[in-house]
Amino acid sequence: MTNTRPVSNRSLPLRGRTAQVERIAGALSTAAGTRRGRIILLESPAGSGKTRLLREAMALAERRGFAVVDGWEDRLPHSAPAESRPPSTCRPIARGPRPPGPDREGRSRPAGLWENRLITLLDRGPVLIALDDLHWLDASALVELAALAIRLDEHPLVWFCTIRSGHPHGAAAAVLDALGRHERTEWLEPLGALPAATVAEIAADLLDATPHPDLLALAECLDTDVRALVDLCHGLRQDKAIEIEGGVARLTDGGHAPAAAVHAEPAPIPRRFQSLMDQRLGALSEPTRRMLRVAAVLGSCFTPRDLSDMLAEPPAALLQPLAEALNEGILVSRSEDFTFRRDPIWRAVLAGVPPPMLSLLHRQAATILLAREGASTEEAAAHLVHCARPDDAEAIETITRTAHQLLEAAPDEAATLAVRGMEIAERGGPDHLAMASTAMTALVRCGSLDRAAEIAGQIVWQTPNGTGVSGQTAQAGLATINLLRGDLEEALKLTSRVCSCGDLVCGGVCIQLVRLSAALFTGDEATGQAAEDILAAPENQCEDVAAAAFVVRAVSLWDGGRIDEAFHAVEQAAGRSNDVVRAYPLWQQAWMLMRLHRFDEADTAIATLTTLIESSRTEVLAAIPPTLRAWVRLGRGDLAGAEADATDALDRCHETRMALPLPALHAVLALTALRRGDLGTAQERVRALEHTVPRNEKHPLWIMRCRVTAFVAAASGENESALRMLLEAGDVRTLVRSDPVGTPSSVRLLLAAGREDVAGDVVREIESIGAANPGHAVLARAANHARALLNRDGSAIAALADDYADPWVRATALEDCGVLLCESDRESAVAQLIRASAAYQDIGADRDTARVRRRLRRLGVRRRHWNHAPRPESGWESLTSTEEKVARLVARGLTNRLVARELFISPHTVGFHLRQIYRKLDVNSRVDLARLAP
Structure with a gap:
């Protein structure tokens, strides 16, 4: 027999077993309160965490004053009550008898010798007996144990026993069944699969770092086998297969999932995970292993018909192997097909197929699929790329056609198929160039701009001087890539070169569409006139080109101060284009709505844009919605949200090398940092903004660059530099029409620099725009605000401040009002400044709050940080x-x-x-x- 012993506190918490622990705690409380025995039984598979839960129960019981008995130990430590024992020392006494069950030689021992010692312990308080893997006891030992439990039923004795699923059989099973039906016996819920969040927590505990998604994908495959999960995490560290940086654990030897279109030859997985999966597969029957490997060749998901044809077996013969694979959690059954439960499991199974057999099995699968009447060639093409030869014209034609068909609905799959097809086709031949064109276009949509540019360069190099349809298509593709990368001048040069050849559509790429898109970001006047020429007879153009022309017109109308007409043009653009091209008018529409403080409508446009990008799988544009959201959040006064969205968009830009949103992102981050009072970060963002928008007054974002740079310079005390940057934005008309609602900020800066003449011109321009667009109240409000600043009329500002939708702009109006009233009405000035301070504080504009506090101190009002509690810098x-x-x-x-x-x-x-x-x-x-x- 063994006896009480201190249970060491594990440094890692028990995860995902809250329900079982609560049941155990309830049983302990019941036994201690009623002074009656309880039996807890747990049946679960091997590796599911039975032993870990048992140890948690022992620790829980010990904390509650129970004497804890481990039924498989050899020695009997000092049996004083738990609260009086040293926490980590045991004083052994003479060896006692073992519990009922096998000794070291496998012989059974009786339970009778336990009774006196247990009664001695029970006289001192409640006792927990923990017996792990009870199924190892033979029937006679179980009978003795059951009898002992019944004899001690009138004592506060809790038995907690675990049993492996599937054990035991025969007489022992009958005894366990009888024990389980005892009136004070309760069965715990079996330890099933852990939720993904719990697997992530366990992996983080074991690795002392947050697992990267690629690593977590491996861990989640072991959600039913906690022991294997522990072995995986420890093994990966021992193998140096992971690296920890910035608190995140990443795989060092691959781990990225393969593209969905081509189901074979997935990326490698760590040796340790492969070994664990091999052990798991090795426990299956040979027919099941064979079935799974053939199924893996078919893909991560497969139909019963395909599997039956590949194995040349009737469906009935597959029932048993499929049932075993489903029961073991290798496969999952869906309504019409089966799928490997997780992608890494499929990859591990496929890795077990000998490489020489892969090509033959793929050829067999392709032959079966192509032979079916009316069958789609998509799946067949996915197999052909692994077995076709350069002289296999039929196979290459199938791959080429399928890749092109997938281009719109599944660009990532089209890219994978086309790139692999390029490796098979004769270099420079028609099939090779056709697949290269498809790959280039698909890669652009997926956001793999560098790889797309590499393929486009290869096409140009393989065609004489980049001529012919393939060469011109490649140059048009390069123009698109350069546009998205932010190299606008090179994009225009390439489109001009292709247009000079007379072909406006090359290989499905519309050069006019690319050229018009470039005009949106370059301010190219010639292209603007070309847009009007197109709209003079829009019925002669494809819908996408007409849509792009309408967007160019909308931008021109906005710059001309014709706001309503600009919105009408952009709405016409959105109604004419296809799903992908429609992103551009939606993008422009959201930007225009945001600049007029119509935030709810802007949110709707951004949500529509997000859905469109996601549904069309155009990953290259994925940074656009968070860029627009960042500006809307800034307008709503949510500085943290604006920074978060802008940071997310920057990450997406860096992943895809998409550069178009960068100026807007650096600008919004500069403004959020400025409002928080972090001038260092604001200045860093301004430098990044200046780098992404070079000195080019025709650049549409040149004025944004000048305005943001001027505001940061003014906050830094560089008034002369601020004035110079604001004046460099262009003439007064251009300055105001780029951001009419922001005019009061420009007037404020000009007045502070002593340039009332320019400020007067600015005020007259915004008043002109407001009068020309009476349907937009915010324009009239901005005009009145700017005029009141020029006339130093604080009362006029007080009448309009509360109508601003932007809380920061509202706060600046209140501050303007307070400043202007200081000399004439001190009491009203103080009231307005207090309101301004509270408004700034509500949105976290710490720099502005501090400035207003300083103004109040000058008026003799001292308020200690308002509602802010002083905080230390860390902790x-x-x-x-x-x-x-x-x-x-x-x-x-x-x-x-x-x-x-x-x-x-x-x-x-x-x-x-x-x-x-x-x-x-x-x-x-x-x-x-x-x-x-x-």
């Missing part, structure tokens, strides 16, 4: 209330998405707050945060 007390809420939820194990749902904010905002929390607490991971959270 838990340095967190804001929102940061503290985020930190506590993350420490509880919630993902960013769940935290966002809890706090009614976006996941990107959660990520932004989390970065601030890590910085203030000097931690690098969620694991570290969980340890610090009170």
Whole structure:
């Protein structure tokens, strides 16, 4: 027999077994309160965590004053009550008898010798007996144990026994069944698969870092086998197959999933994971292993018919292998097909197919699929790329045609298929060039601009002087790529070169569409006139070209101060284009709505744009919606949300090398940093903005660059530089019409620099625009605000301040009002400044709040940081209330998405707050945060 012993506290928490722990705690409380025995039984598969839960129960019982008995130990430590024992020492006494069951030689021992010792322990208090893997006991030993439990039923004795699923059989099973039906016996819920969030937490505990999605994908395959999950994490560290940087654990030897279109030859997986999966597969029957490997060749998902044809077996013969694979969690059954439960499982199974057999099996699959009447060639092409030869014209033609067919609906799959097809086709031949053109276009849509440019360059090099349809198509593709990369001048040069050849459509690429799109970002006047020529007879143009021309017109009308006509033009553009091209008018429409502070309508346009980009799988434009959202959030006064969205968009731009949104992103980040009072960051963003918008007054974002640079310079005390930058934006007409609602800010800066003459011109221009567009009240409001600043009329500003939708602009109006009233009405001035300070504070505009506080001090009013509680620079007390809420939820194990749902904010905002929390607490991971959270 063994007896009480201290249970060591595990440094890693038990995850995902809350329901079982609560049941165990209830049984312990019941036994201690009623002074009656309880039996807890748990039956679960091997590796599911039975032993870990048993140890948690022992620790829980010990904390509640129970004497804890481990039924498989050899020695009997000192049996004093738990509260009086040393926490980590045991004083062994003479060896006692073992529990019922096998000894070291496998012989059974009786339970009778336990009774006296247990009664001695029970006289001192409640006792927990823990017996792991009870199925190893033979029937006679189980009979003795059951009898002992019944004899001690009137004592506070809790038995917690675990049993492996599928054991035992025969007489032992009958005894366990009888024990399980005892009136004070309860069965715990079996330890099933862990939720993905719990797997992530366990992996983070074991790795002391947040697992990267590629690594987490491997861990989630072991959600039913906790022991294997532990072995995987420890093994990857031992193999140096992971690296930890910035608190994130990443695989060092691959791990990226293959493209969905081509189902074979997936990316490699770590040797340790492959070994664990080989062990799992090795426990299956030989027919099941054979069936799974053939199924893996068919793809990560497959139909019963395909599998039956490949194995040349009737469906009935597959029932048993399929049932075994489903029961073991290798496959999942859907309504019409089967799929490997997780992608890495499929990859591991496929890795077990000998390479020489892969080509033959792919050829067999392609032959079967192509032989079917009315069958789609898509799946056949996915197999042909792994077995076709350069002289196999039929196979290459199938691959070429299928890749082109997939271009619109599935560009990522089209790219994968076309790129692999290029490797088979004769270099420079018609099939090779056709697939290269498809690959280039698809890669652009997917956001792989560098790879697309490489392929386009190869086509140009393989054609004489880049001529002919293929060469011109490649140059048109390069023009698109350069446009998206931000090299606008090179894009225009390439489109001009192709247009000079007389062909406006090359290989499906419309040169006019590319040229018109470039005009939106270059201000090219010649192209603007070309747009009007197109719209003179739009019925002679394709819908996409007409749509692009309408967008060019909308931009021109906006710049001319004709706001309503600009909106009408952009709406006409959105109604004429296809799904992908329609992104451009929606983009422009959202930008125009945002600049007029019509934030709800802008949100609707952005949501439509997001849906369009996602449904068309145009990843290259994925940075556009968060860029627009960042500006809308800035307009709503949500500085943290604006920074989070802009940071997310920057990450997407860097992934795809998409450069078009960069100026707008650097500008919004400069403004958010400026309002928070972080001048260093604001100046860094201005330098990045100047780099992405070179000195070119025709660039559409040149005025944005000048305005933002001027505001940051003024905040830094560089008034002369600020004035110079504002005047460099262009003439007064251009300055005002680029951002009419922002005119008061320009007037304020000009007056501070002593340029009342220019300020007067600016005011007259905004009044002209407001009068020409009476349907937009915000324009009249901005004009009245600017005129009141020029006339130093604080009362006029007070009448309009509350009508602004932008809380920061509203706060600036209140501040303007207070400043102008200082000399004539001190009491009203103080009231307005106090309102301005509160408004700034509500949106976290710390720099502006401090400035207004200084103004109030000059008026003799001292207010101590208003509602701000002073905080240290680091540590838990340095967190804001929102940061503290985020930190506590993350420490509880919630993902960013769940935290966002809890706090009614976006996941990107959660990520932004989390970065601030890590910085203030000097931690690098969620694991570290969980340890610090009170």
